[in-house]
Amino acid sequence: MGIVRISPFIAALTAATTVAAHGHVSHIVIDGLFYQGYDPTSFPYQANPPTVVGWATSQTDNGFVEPNSFANADIICHKSSVNAGGHAQVAAGSSISISWDTWPESHKGPMIDYLAACDGDCESADKAALAFFKIDEVGLIDDSASNGFWGSDVLIQNNNTWLVQIPSNIKAGNYVLRHETIALHSAGSANGAQAYPQCINLEVTGGGADVPAGTLATELYTPQDPGILVNIYTTGLAYTIPGPALIAGASSSVAQSSSAITATGTATVPGGGAAAPGTTTAAGTTTTAAAATTTAAAATSTAVVSTPTTLATSTRAAATSPTTAATTTTTTAAAATTTAAAEVGAQSLYGQCGMDAGKNYAGPTACAEGTCKSWNPYYYQCVATA
Incomplete structure (x- = not known):
């Protein structure tokens, strides 16, 4: 049987019915600790929203940034983004599990991750000055599947979760993680691609001595880039992932799996403490004078990802996904301080x-x-x- 391709017109009609299904990062998991992300569908309407590790944005409709806006500040960390009030700690070489609340199957495209070093606290960093370097990318994996099998399809198969590894060679310090998918279902037309950048504050510990040179987010893409203006409904597509090349020491991606949650983490505010007593924290709980110390043993469970056996090679580093299932791995989390319930x-x-x-x-x-x-x-x- 030949490859079945859906026309851009039909795809556009399908996409129109899934506008409400656009997603956002609901939470992340690091070494078994659950950190709540910013919820643009509810936090803007709250008088006292939680202090979280995810940057605040104004896309209450779970909307996107269009290519005509790639040169303005909305592409940095989404529309009208504001620095997160806290951060999470992660060791260089460790992985972060990033979970979306939902993602529509029709919105096919690449998964891309960047880091930008902050000059001081990321909570007060000038977003326009952040220089991002790429640490992860997965684009078109298999062109023989109907409309292609993409990084976004791996996200969906992995329960709307993406695992990204923090390179072991980068220097310890404060960084903004810019996690992004770019939906290409309407990208065959000018200004048709849809970018969904999501930003998270991190404190990276350990590591090496590298602080790679980066690119301002407003210079990452142009509307005419071959990975932005592209018709994904053609056969024999050789897709070019947009943005700069991966930094040295970064893997194009890691085996995708889901991290077990063993405890609730609390966003750390500048100065090293948890959110001040009486204010809400990343998990939405109220802090107390003394925090309980919990030792979490986090087992990383494997999600079966039925990736096609034939992999397409992009002009960048290709994503070599597992043929049948991701490898089961187990990690042990270090002791973590969490807020007592x-x-x-x-x-x-x-x-x-x-x-x-x-x-x-x-x-x-x-x-x-x-x-x-x-x-x-x-x-x-x-x-x-x-």
Whole structure:
């Protein structure tokens, strides 16, 4: 049977029905610790939104940045982005599991990750001065599949989760992780590509001595780049991933898997402490004078990714995905300091709550205000009732 290609017209109609399904990064997991991301669909409407590791943005519709805006500030960390109030710590050489709330299958395209070193705290860094270097990229993997098998398809197969490795050779310090997918379903027309940049503050520990040269986000792409203006509905496509080349020491990608969550992490604010007492933290809980120390043993579980056996080679480093399934790996997390959950009574708004499916949590099961919402099998949170 020949390759079945859907016309751009039909694809556009399909895309129109999935606009509401555009996603955002809901949380990240580092060594078993769950860190909440910025939720553009709810945080802008809250009087006191949580302090999280993800940058704030104004795309309340889970929207995108169009190519005509690639030269302005919206492409840095999404529309009207504002520095995250806290950061998460990760060791150089370790991997970060980045989870999206959803992603539409029709929005095929590459997965790309960058880092930018901050001159001081990333919480107060000038976003326009951040110079990003590329640490990860996966574009078109198999052109023989219907409309191609892309990095975004791997994201979807891995439960809307992307695993990215922090290069072991970069110097310890504060960095902004710029995680991005570019939807190409309408990219055959001028200004048709859709960029979805997401930014996260990190403190990288250990590592080597490299601080690679970077590129300002406003100079990463142009609307005419072959990886931006491209018709993905043609056969024999040789796709060029946009942006600069990978830095030395970076892998084009790692075997994709899902990280088990063993505890809730708290965004660290400048100066090294957790959010001040009485304010909300990354997990939406209220901090106390003393934090409980939890040792998390994090087992990284494997998600089966049925990647086609024939891989297409891009003009950049090709993504050699597993033929049948990602390799099962196990990692042990270092001891982590987390905020103690309320011991008795009902949980406050945006605090963690416990349901039957909530694992590794023994705090309040009921909410004093709102309802207990499941973000994933391991984390439930009291949220305002619509």
